[in-house]
Amino acid sequence: MKLGIFEKNKSIFLVLGIITGFVFIVAFSALYVSDAIQKNNACGCVIPIPYMILILSSLGIFVGSAAYYFTVSKYVKEGKTRNDNINYTLNFLEPKERKIVNELIKSKSGLKQSELEKLTGFHKVKVHRILNKLEASEIITKETNGKINKIKLNPHLKEVFE
Known part of the structure; x- marks a missing residue:
């Protein structure tokens, strides 16, 4: 029975997983950068800070797009089904x-x-x-x-x- 609940809300769980992963990556990167700054080694990072900002911004846009796609696609399908049901109801x-x-x-x-x-x-x-x-x-x-x-x-x- 619990599998049915997961199947109904699969897209929501996927969006939450993607957002959680993104938050983890941003938090880890912030920790990495703050540690590098505290050691006065801001330029010696494996990934330079300007590139990290660019990568995280791009990743943020991707995560936002993916979250939008998965949440909206569910409602678009429901809207199409509803219109089909209205037309089917009027067939009498x-x-x-x-x-x-x-x-x-x-x-x-x-x-x-x-x-x-x-x-x-x-x-x-x-x-x-x-x-x-x-x-x-x-x-x-x-x-x-x-x-x-x-x-x-x-x-x-x-x-x-x-």
């Missing part, structure tokens, strides 16, 4: 319904019915019929304010798609 809808729901997901705060007509390119009667069907399925909610209909995703579905 007809293509025209899916187009309207996708526009509502993009808007996040809801859209007016007239805006949906413009975004989807559907005629207003077609949009009205599709919205009635989606409302009957409890996928959307309609708020009427006079002649203006504000269309929103059902709050429970909105949580799923965020």
Whole structure:
């Protein structure tokens, strides 16, 4: 069971190992340089101090890049999986319904019915019929304010798609 925890967080452990190694190398180098300075032998180091600074700076950039790569790659994979799951979830809808729901997901705060007509390119009667069907399925909610209909995703579905 503990192997499963390690496998889930393998990239985090790798990043921590790389950073720990880098900190060890910097600490050892600082000790080496301070020892050479105390003995008044700063120029007699095996590796001259300016080269050591250059090497440690380059190593720091490499460690930072590696840490960024390993941590971000995990989140990019999760984001792609999430988008695939959203598309898979919407497959139960007809293509025209899916187009309207996708526009509502993009808007996040809801859209007016007239805006949906413009975004989807559907005629207003077609949009009205599709919205009635989606409302009957409890996928959307309609708020009427006079002649203006504000269309929103059902709050429970909105949580799923965020």
